[in-house]
Amino acid sequence: xxxxIQIRIHGRGGQGAVTAAxxxxxxxxxxxxxxxxxxxxxxxxxxxxxxxxxxISSEPVRIQSQIxxxxxxxxxxxxxLKLVPDVLEGIKKSTxxxxxxxxxxWPQLDLLKLYTIPVTDFARQIIGRDITNTGMIxxxxxxxxxxxxxxxxKAIKDEFKYKPELISSNxxxxxxxxxxxxxxxxxxxx
Amino acid sequence: xxxxxxGSEAVAQAxxxxxxxxxxxxxxxxxxxxxxxxxxxKANGHANYEYILxxxxxxxxxxxxxxxxxxxxxxxxxxxxxxxxMTEVIFDIAGMRLPVIMTVANRxxxxxxxIWNDQQDSMTVRDSGWIxxxxxxxxxxxxxxxxxxxxxxxxxxxxMINMDGFVLTHTVEPIDIPSVSDTxxxxxxxxxxxxxxxxxxxxxxxxxxxxxxxxxxIRFDLHSDLxxxxxxxxxxxxxxxxxxxxxxxxxEYYGTAKPDSVIITIGxxxxxxxxxxDELNNRGxxxxxxxxxxxxPFPDEQIVEKLSKIKSIAVLEKDISLGSSAGLDMEIxxxxxxxxxxxVTSFVYGLGGRDITPEYIRxxxxxxxx
Numbered sequence: 001x002x003x004x005i006q007i008r009i010h011g012r013g014g015q016g017a018v019t020a021a022x023x024x025x026x027x028x029x030x031x032x033x034x035x036x037x038x039x040x041x042x043x044x045x046x047x048x049x050x051x052x053x054x055x056i057s058s059e060p061v062r063i064q065s066q067i068x069x070x071x072x073x074x075x076x077x078x079x080x081l082k083l084v085p086d087v088l089e090g091i092k093k094s095t096x097x098x099x100x101x102x103x104x105x106w107p108q109l110d111l112l113k114l115y116t117i118p119v120t121d122f123a124r125q126i127i128g129r130d131i132t133n134t135g136m137i138x139x140x141x142x143x144x145x146x147x148x149x150x151x152x153x154k155a156i157k158d159e160f161k162y163k164p165e166l167i168s169s170n171x172x173x174x175x176x177x178x179x180x181x182x183x184x185x186x187x188x189x190x
Numbered sequence: 191x192x193x194x195x196x197g198s199e200a201v202a203q204a205x206x207x208x209x210x211x212x213x214x215x216x217x218x219x220x221x222x223x224x225x226x227x228x229x230x231x232k233a234n235g236h237a238n239y240e241y242i243l244x245x246x247x248x249x250x251x252x253x254x255x256x257x258x259x260x261x262x263x264x265x266x267x268x269x270x271x272x273x274x275x276m277t278e279v280i281f282d283i284a285g286m287r288l289p290v291i292m293t294v295a296n297r298x299x300x301x302x303x304x305i306w307n308d309q310q311d312s313m314t315v316r317d318s319g320w321i322x323x324x325x326x327x328x329x330x331x332x333x334x335x336x337x338x339x340x341x342x343x344x345x346x347x348x349x350m351i352n353m354d355g356f357v358l359t360h361t362v363e364p365i366d367i368p369s370v371s372d373t374x375x376x377x378x379x380x381x382x383x384x385x386x387x388x389x390x391x392x393x394x395x396x397x398x399x400x401x402x403x404x405x406x407x408i409r410f411d412l413h414s415d416l417x418x419x420x421x422x423x424x425x426x427x428x429x430x431x432x433x434x435x436x437x438x439x440x441x442e443y444y445g446t447a448k449p450d451s452v453i454i455t456i457g458x459x460x461x462x463x464x465x466x467x468d469e470l471n472n473r474g475x476x477x478x479x480x481x482x483x484x485x486x487p488f489p490d491e492q493i494v495e496k497l498s499k500i501k502s503i504a505v506l507e508k509d510i511s512l513g514s515s516a517g518l519d520m521e522i523x524x525x526x527x528x529x530x531x532x533x534v535t536s537f538v539y540g541l542g543g544r545d546i547t548p549e550y551i552r553x554x555x556x557x558x559x560x
Contacts, residue, residue, distance in 0.1 A: 029194035038361040062461035
């Protein structure tokens with residue numbers, strides 16, 4: 001098959017998993033890459049598990065099938081990990097996992113490449129709600145270096161062009177996560 | 191210029207650039223982001239159309255029928271149950287020869303209740319007299335709207351652009367949206383002929399009562415005019431390509447020059463199959479994939495020309511004609527009857543949002559090669 005970088009995002013309806021995927025795709029596009037983002041909704045309501053997918057490539061993305069073996073997994077809501085194996089389905093040994101959590105150790109993820117980032121608290125402080133999508137993808141961008149922080153900012157300005165009040169609070173949150181990542185080098189894996 | 195944008199949003203912006211006079215839609219699931227975006231463009235002062243919020247899909251179709259009958263360029267979009275609820279009006283729009291343009295975000299039909307993608311909705315209205323185009327990806331979804339307006343207004347027929355619900359409508363990817371000035375070059379303002387529309391200076395009746403002496407002739411007129419859309423599509427696609435540098439065909443092919451096995455399909459699964467075709471051909475197989483962009487009128491001549499010499503043909507589609515076969519399968523067999531020595535095998539898959547994976551495509555090629 002074609003070489004695509006494949007990212008799968010898990011969240012719950014209302015947490016912005018679909019927007020997170022769109023933002024990554026837009027940021028990659030701004031950097032001259034080809035990208036594709038799309039959701040897989042369960043039932044369309046708040047709280048229901050939602051998956052969103054992103055492919056990034058140096059050539060046009062033609063495939064329209066879902067992602068079953070992600071290179072990167074982003075889990076916005078740690079309670080979803082209780083739904084194992086659903087969330088971890090198709091995980092390879094090389095898959096890098098990002099979990100929004102204060103809990104650093106996850107026994108069921110022991111052998112996997114794992115990063116935990118406590119985005120919820122920062123989001124509550126800065127946005128006033130536990131919307132963690134922009135925080136999680138900031139951590140993803142800074143750690144993987146697949147997309148630039150600045151491209152994400154540009155993507156947010158486009159995505160929220162009709163909701164300008166969301167732009168400044170999200171950028172503030174992203175800068176806070178950036179600071180956290182720089183200060184907490186120990187969360188980086190060898 | 192390309193934008194990384196959601197399919198629905200791109201279609202809405204392209205439609206706005208086609209400068210419709212009247213848009214009407216009913217905003218409930220299953221609706222699309224297309225009409226949301228069109229409402230937003232209007233609310234923000236970026237559009238000149240009248241946006242009429244209807245109280246049902248039946249009313250939305252009736253409103254664009256009426257607006258088109260007075261000579262306006264019109265647009266609506268729907269999906270699934272909404273399309274079925276419009277059905278009576280859809281036949282009227284074609285019978286009254288009104289060039290209404292409608293996007294259908296293809297989704298499954300109840301019962302059981304299901305909001306996800308398949309193509310059963312559009313296949314159910316295939317006999318209505320509309321031009322029916324299917325998008326293989328979001329770029330073609332955008333482009334086909336311009337072509338649809340051109341064909342519809344020249345032939346005095348309505349046209350429906352089908353794009354896979356969720357799979358295309360909700361996908362964000364790089365898409366080129368034709369600018370207003372380029373769109374104008376291809377699609378000038380709509381000028382209905384005298385006697386074509388309701389006009390107090392030239393009174394006519396549209397959709398009148400017709401007795402058995404004439405009804406059949408009028409229906410056959412509609413049929414023969416619909417068939418003319420094939421030739422016109424090819425002609426207009428050449429003009430489109432000159433302005434936008436993108437080629438569109440009634441039937442498109444991707445793969446090795448002389449394949450022994452092919453899949454013919456309709457809609458967005460084409461892209462997934464393209465990837466598998468590359469993979470198999472790199473391993474020394476001789477395979478290919480066809481995409482049918484135009485389902486009504488059905489391009490018999492192109493199907494015979496391109497498919498009759500191929501040994502094994504799989505027809506893959508996301509619809510089923512319960513109690514018989516499936517929409518595309520029946521058409522392919524009919525078009526090729528007595529004209530080929532191919533083996534045709536029908537594959538109905540992806541109903542109600544079931545994902546069609548590369549593994550499944552490999553399995554189809556394996557089966558038809560045996």
